[in-house]
Amino acid sequence: MSRRSRSTTGRLPLVLLLPALLGLAFLLVPLIGLLAKAPWSTLPSRLFSAEVWTALRLSLVCATVATLICLLLGIPLAWLLARGNLPGRGLLRALVTVPLVLPPVVGGVALLLVLGRRGLIGQHLDAWFGISLPFTTAGVIVAEAFVAMPFLVISVEGALRAADPRFEEAAATLGASRWLTFRRVTLPSIAPGVVAGAVLCWARALGEFGATITFAGNFPGRTTTMPLAVYLALETDPDVAVVLSIVLLLVSVVVLASLRERWLSGLR
Amino acid sequence: MTLYADLQVTRGTFELDIDLTIAPGEVVALLGPNGAGKTTALRAIAGLLPLNAGRISLDDDRWDEPPKTFRTPDRRPIGVVFQDYLLFDHLSCLENVAFGLRARGIDKHLARTEAARWLETVGLAEYGRRRPRSLSGGQAQRVALARALATSPDVLLLDEPLAALDASTTLHVRAELGQHLQRFTGRTLLVTHDPLDAMVLADRLVIIEAGRIVQDGAPAEIARRPRTEYVAQLVGLNLYRGTATGTRVALSDGGTITLAEPADGPVHVAFPPIAVSLYPEPPSGSPRNTWPATVTGIEQHAHTVRLTLDAAPSGPSTLLADITPAALADLHPTPGQLLHATLKATEVTSYPT
Numbered sequence: 001m002s003r004r005s006r007s008t009t010g011r012l013p014l015v016l017l018l019p020a021l022l023g024l025a026f027l028l029v030p031l032i033g034l035l036a037k038a039p040w041s042t043l044p045s046r047l048f049s050a051e052v053w054t055a056l057r058l059s060l061v062c063a064t065v066a067t068l069i070c071l072l073l074g075i076p077l078a079w080l081l082a083r084g085n086l087p088g089r090g091l092l093r094a095l096v097t098v099p100l101v102l103p104p105v106v107g108g109v110a111l112l113l114v115l116g117r118r119g120l121i122g123q124h125l126d127a128w129f130g131i132s133l134p135f136t137t138a139g140v141i142v143a144e145a146f147v148a149m150p151f152l153v154i155s156v157e158g159a160l161r162a163a164d165p166r167f168e169e170a171a172a173t174l175g176a177s178r179w180l181t182f183r184r185v186t187l188p189s190i191a192p193g194v195v196a197g198a199v200l201c202w203a204r205a206l207g208e209f210g211a212t213i214t215f216a217g218n219f220p221g222r223t224t225t226m227p228l229a230v231y232l233a234l235e236t237d238p239d240v241a242v243v244l245s246i247v248l249l250l251v252s253v254v255v256l257a258s259l260r261e262r263w264l265s266g267l268r
Numbered sequence: 269m270t271l272y273a274d275l276q277v278t279r280g281t282f283e284l285d286i287d288l289t290i291a292p293g294e295v296v297a298l299l300g301p302n303g304a305g306k307t308t309a310l311r312a313i314a315g316l317l318p319l320n321a322g323r324i325s326l327d328d329d330r331w332d333e334p335p336k337t338f339r340t341p342d343r344r345p346i347g348v349v350f351q352d353y354l355l356f357d358h359l360s361c362l363e364n365v366a367f368g369l370r371a372r373g374i375d376k377h378l379a380r381t382e383a384a385r386w387l388e389t390v391g392l393a394e395y396g397r398r399r400p401r402s403l404s405g406g407q408a409q410r411v412a413l414a415r416a417l418a419t420s421p422d423v424l425l426l427d428e429p430l431a432a433l434d435a436s437t438t439l440h441v442r443a444e445l446g447q448h449l450q451r452f453t454g455r456t457l458l459v460t461h462d463p464l465d466a467m468v469l470a471d472r473l474v475i476i477e478a479g480r481i482v483q484d485g486a487p488a489e490i491a492r493r494p495r496t497e498y499v500a501q502l503v504g505l506n507l508y509r510g511t512a513t514g515t516r517v518a519l520s521d522g523g524t525i526t527l528a529e530p531a532d533g534p535v536h537v538a539f540p541p542i543a544v545s546l547y548p549e550p551p552s553g554s555p556r557n558t559w560p561a562t563v564t565g566i567e568q569h570a571h572t573v574r575l576t577l578d579a580a581p582s583g584p585s586t587l588l589a590d591i592t593p594a595a596l597a598d599l600h601p602t603p604g605q606l607l608h609a610t611l612k613a614t615e616v617t618s619y620p621t
Contacts, residue, residue, distance in 0.1 A: 169316050170354040172341040174368035175419060184367070188358040 031249065038246055039239045046243045054221050055229040056247060062137065062225060063205035066144035067152075070201050074152040075194065079182070081153070082160035093157075100150040107146055108214025115142065115215075139216035140223050144205035151204050152197040159193020160186070199259050203252060269329075271423055271455045274322035275312050277305075284308050284479040285322075290423070290455035297458045297470030301498060305479040306459040310425050313457065314348050315341035326422055342371070344423075347416030351428040353408050355400035361411050362387065362396035368419040386414040390448070406437040413448060424449075424456045430465055442468060463502040467491065475499055493619050494538060505538045506588050509621060515556075517618065523583040526556040528613040534621045541574060543615035544589035546599060547608045556613035559583030563605045575601060579609055 039046070046052070080086065081093050099107055115122040115133045125131040133139040167189065171181040187194070209227040216223040218232065226248050233241040273288040284305040290296050298306050311317040313324055315331065315338075324332040331339045347368075355364050366383035370376065387393050390410040400408055409429060416424060429445060430438050446469050449456055460466050466473050467487045475483045475490070475498070483495045494500040500507030510519040512531035518524055525537050545551075551558065561583065565576035572590040579587045587609060591599070601607065 164354075166350070167354055167356065169341070170348070170350060171356075171367070171371070172316070173314055173344075173346055173348040173425075174371055174415065175342045176367070176371040177342055180371055185356060188356075191358075 034242065034245055034249065038242050042239070043243060043246075046240060047247070051220070051229065051240075052244060052247065055224055055226050055244070056251075058137070058140070058221070058224065059206055059226040059248075060251075062140045062144055063202050063208075066141045066148060066205040067198055067202040069141070069145045070149045070152045070205075071194070071198060074149050074197070074201075075156055075187075078153045078156035078160055079186075082157045083165070096153050097150050099147055100154075104147055104208065104210030104212075105214050108143060108211035111143060111146060111211065111215045115139075134215055135217040135219065135223060137216075137222050140212050140225060143211040143215040144208045147208050147211050148201040148204040152194075152201040155193050155197025155200060156190060159190035159197075162193075163189045195259065199256065202255070206248070206252065269327040269422065271313075271324075271326050271457075273309075273313055273324045275309050275324070276320050276322040277308055277312055277317060278320050279308065282308075282479060284312075286474070286476055286479070286481050288457070288474060290457060292455060293453055294472065295449050295456040295458060295470045297460060297466035297473050298476060299460055299463060299466045299473055299502070300476040302461060303478075304476045306461070306476065307427055309476075310348075310427050310457060310459045313423065314346055314425055315339060315344050345419075345421050346423045346425060347419060347421035348425045349409070349412045349416045349427065349429050352432055353400075353412035355408060355411060355415070357399060357401050359400075360397050361392065361400060361403070364400060364411060365415045365418050368415060372419060383414075383418055386418045387411070390414045391444075404437070405433045406441045409433065409441055410444070413445065417448070417452065420454075422454045424452060424454055426456065426458045426460075428460055428462075429458070430460070430462065445469065475502075492538075492617065493536065495536060495621075500538065505540055506544075506584070508537045508584055510535060510537055512618060515613070519584055521585055522580055523559070523585065525583070525611070525616060526613050527616055527618050528556075529618070531618050531620075535618045536621055537616055537618050539611060539616045541588040541590040542572070543611055544587065545610045546575070546577075546589055546591060546595065546601075547610070548599060550608050551610055557583070557609075557611040557616075559587075559609050561587060561607055561609040563601045563603050563607060565603065566601060577607070577609060583609065 077096065081089060081096065086092065112119065112134060114120045115125070117123065117126050117132055117134065122133065125133070133142055163186065167185055168181050171185045176184065207227055208225070209231070212223070212225060213228055218224055218228050224232070226244060230241050230244045230248070233244060269292060271288070271290040275284055275286050275288065277284040282305065286305070286309060288296065288298075288309070298309060300306050308317065312319055312332070318338055319332045319334050321334055323330065326345070330337045331344055356367065359367065362380060362383050365386050366379040369379035369382055374382070384393070384396060387396055390413060392407060392410055392414070395403065395407065395411070400411060403411065409432070413429070430442055433441055442465060449469060458466065458469055470487060473483075473485065473487055473490050474481055475496075477496065477498055483490060483499055490499060491503045494503055494505055494507050497507065508519045508521070508525065510517040510525070512527065512533060512535045514530045515527045516524055517527060517531070517535060517537055519537070527537075559579035559582045561577035561579035563575055564578050567574045567576070569590070572592060573596045575589045575591060577587040577589060578585055589609060599607065
């Protein structure tokens, strides 16, 4: 009798196991380092400083509003891509995902060219309504939504494609209009996909840096979100940068963990 | 108000072209093999598939008449029970049944009261708060039926309503469905591939093969006088085509059959497999039909054994015969064995093609 493990597939091959452990370490060690280098003794006092709270509040508000905008526009867009019988749907889908691969700084520049005070649309916004987006909190939200929306669209579109359209047919035979069917049948059935997409979208918005600093600049209290504050602090007071980073890390982990149990389990 | 449907649908190389009329209170079963176009017909009437040509109307009320008229499903007074029911799993059973009423703008409280009444009608009063996922197949089917009937549709469409059930519950659920259909005053179209469902539940059978109607009539009529191979198989009869001269029918595939009553011209000839007797030696009596026949297949059924025989050239080249287990013990048939088949002329039905 051999004394090997009773697993039916045998032992994990070393050639897979080693890189796997290396990969795990690569992902975790920087986070551990962050915690190790934290100035724990002065942490409470730094944590409750006005700057941190201002930046954190701004970050949370902007990421949340950006996510709401993404939900409002992104779900219908995902529906159009998944269910609409459009010509050139494939091309459209590719275009929607461009911000996903675009360097955020480029996105910021593009936003500036279109929505800036002299921009394509921005000049009219300024002239007719007196609205100027760049270098404002609204600008932060626009930049975050621009970068984060593809995450939501892709997630929701995937859920829509996986959902059985025959349930929508059943609703139609029961007298439900397409809008009612969408609200009462389609949306509930893709809820896990929507929530997962919203979480990804929110996390992306929370961490957004490049497009934000390009389009909205860096004005404490107005446009300095947490990532910007971290970058700024790194040049002046590295300890503050570490504290801010830990706060961001904590917020992300808490949100992910709290949603995982209730919603993301539906995705498995 | 009669439902009139002249359905012409083309999908790829498949072409459906059938005429259906269903009177109030009538249950019509659309019966046919897989791929015959049964579900296509149902989807067209439901509005889930537009016609290419033809017309669907409820008296003067036009639902679909290409190229101008097309009413979407939500604007047709229909109820549909789908093959796998398609109950909404994020809603309770009560909310499922109330869905159609709510969609038609009926007040929430009223819709729920009405839905509860329907759940009670199908014997599931205490299941209102349950999720469809937690129901058995038979229960889910009853909720689906209640959901379809709750809006008091003019036309009820059932797509293989018993196909998803296991054999032990089918009998009971079928009987219950029959009672609900009897009480329903609208028009019912039942799509099925199961002849038993059709015979038990329907007032009239419409049999389609490859998108065309091949036979149409009362269940008893069709059971006695099948007109195609498929229908004969459904009702379990031997069926042949031939030309009658007096009591002698020359089969179109070769062989002859003798009738008790004289006939003339092209006829169908049908008889049940149980009417065929088999002997190891040529029988000495005088049944009018005696053929040497080779065993080609043996199949165990519930209480009988069905043999397939080749009685050519004197008789039909495919002959089904049912024998009892006792006869089986006597004969010991094996494929390739030569037996002698006899058939009393009085057991044979003939009718013009």
